[in-house]
Amino acid sequence: MKILIADDSRVMRQIVVRTLRQAGFGDHDLIEAANGQEAFDMVNSESPDLVLSDWNMPEMTGIEVLKKLRAAGNDVKFGFVTSESTPEMKEQADSAGALFFIVKPFSAERFDEVFAPILG
Amino acid sequence: MSIEVEVNENDLAEMVEQVWESYLDPEGVSPLIPTYDENQPSEVHSSVSITGSWTGYVVYASSVAAARRAAGAFLAMEPDEVGDEDLSDVLGELANIVGGNVKAMLPPGALLSLPQVVLAPEATARFPGTQRISGVYGMWEGEPVSISMWHSRGDNKEGAE
Numbered sequence: 001m002k003i004l005i006a007d008d009s010r011v012m013r014q015i016v017v018r019t020l021r022q023a024g025f026g027d028h029d030l031i032e033a034a035n036g037q038e039a040f041d042m043v044n045s046e047s048p049d050l051v052l053s054d055w056n057m058p059e060m061t062g063i064e065v066l067k068k069l070r071a072a073g074n075d076v077k078f079g080f081v082t083s084e085s086t087p088e089m090k091e092q093a094d095s096a097g098a099l100f101f102i103v104k105p106f107s108a109e110r111f112d113e114v115f116a117p118i119l120g
Numbered sequence: 121m122s123i124e125v126e127v128n129e130n131d132l133a134e135m136v137e138q139v140w141e142s143y144l145d146p147e148g149v150s151p152l153i154p155t156y157d158e159n160q161p162s163e164v165h166s167s168v169s170i171t172g173s174w175t176g177y178v179v180y181a182s183s184v185a186a187a188r189r190a191a192g193a194f195l196a197m198e199p200d201e202v203g204d205e206d207l208s209d210v211l212g213e214l215a216n217i218v219g220g221n222v223k224a225m226l227p228p229g230a231l232l233s234l235p236q237v238v239l240a241p242e243a244t245a246r247f248p249g250t251q252r253i254s255g256v257y258g259m260w261e262g263e264p265v266s267i268s269m270w271h272s273r274g275d276n277k278e279g280a281e
Contacts, residue, residue: 008234009216011194011209015143018196056216056232083220088228103224104217105142 001119002029004048006039006065007081008057012104016052016081022108025119036060040068043076050118052102055082055089063089066096077118081106126174127225127269129254135221136256136267139214144193144260152258152265160257160264163187165242166211168219172230176250176271178219180211181242186263187211208237218267242266249273 003020007013013032020026031046033039037059043051053062060068066078079100080093090101100114133154140152162181169177182190184207188199191210195202212235223232238245247270255268 009209009213011191011206011213014195056220056234058234083217084232085220085224086228104220105138107142 001049002031002046004031004033004039004042004046004051006033006036006042006051006057006062007054008035009054010034012054012081019106019108019111020115023111023115025111025115028119036062036065040065043069043074048076051076051078052081053078055080055084063092063096066093066098070097079114126227127222127254129256131225132218132222132254132267132269133256135218138221139217144190150261152256152260154256154258155264157257158252158255158266158268160266162242162264162266164207164211164237164239165245166208166215166235166237167245167247168215168235169233170219170223170226170230171233173227174230174271175274176253176269177247178215178222179242179247179268179270180215180218180266181268182211182260182265183263186260186265189261189263190214204239207239211235212237222269 005013005016017030033042036057039053040060053065055062062080077099079098081102083104085103093101102110102114145151163184164187165179165181167177167179187207188202191202191206192199194210195206215235219232223230250270250272253269253271255266257266
């Protein structure tokens with residue numbers, strides 16, 4: 001499976017990659033985007049199977065990326081890995097069609113719990 | 121309307137502990153030891169602003185050595201291999217994580233900014249029109265680290281003084 005990790009922080013992308021490996025999902029094809037616009041473009045050009053997106057990013061926020069993808073008819077599996085989590089954000093994410101909402105700081109156990117059903 | 125301090129020092133300390141457990145000290149061998157010294161020095165800092173239902177800043181500040189150690193832990197490299205860009209990224213992410221967790225405890229309707237990183241002491245960037253409402257000050261392997269919250273006074277025109 002191809003997994004796109006979208007986060008404007010290089011450090012956080014690295015941590016997400018490392019945590020995916022620790023949780024046993026390191027053998028998937030991992031690609032990275034450094035802002036919302038890049039994430040949107042890469043979903044179209046790279047056709048990932050799953051997107052792990054930060055919420056707060058330059059160019060386009062994660063929720064804007066998701067809404068724009070859905071508006072364009074793209075059904076890629078999409079969820080958030082974010083330091084921000086309020087009930088209204090979770091609600092927005094749910095209603096936009098997000099599959100999961102992982103709050104930073106996160107653990108390999110949390111990744112396993114969320115991604116095992118999705119990635120098998 | 122009076123200042124509602126929605127996030128107290130214990131809340132902040134709990135968030136900081138989670139960051140240490142998850143990223144900076146996963147083995148549980150080098151925790152942040154509280155000093156309660158709000159005047160302890162810093163050499164670098166990062167901040168996020170929160171605006172809306174609560175307006176102010178969350179600031180992460182430390183020595184360069186502590187920032188290098190944090191970057192080393194985040195990036196799985198030795199502290200002496202860490203460059204300025206690594207330092208900036210890690211400091212920004214630390215402010216972002218704590219700021220995001222703070223925001224989650226505030227009343228709905230707050231916006232979190234992208235982090236600002238300054239490779240200079242916190243004292244060079246006094247946040248105008250703000251007052252410190254809480255902070256966690258400590259030593260991490262002998263190096264100063266602090267996480268503090270600054271509330272904008274303009275947010276509380278009726279209850280001040």
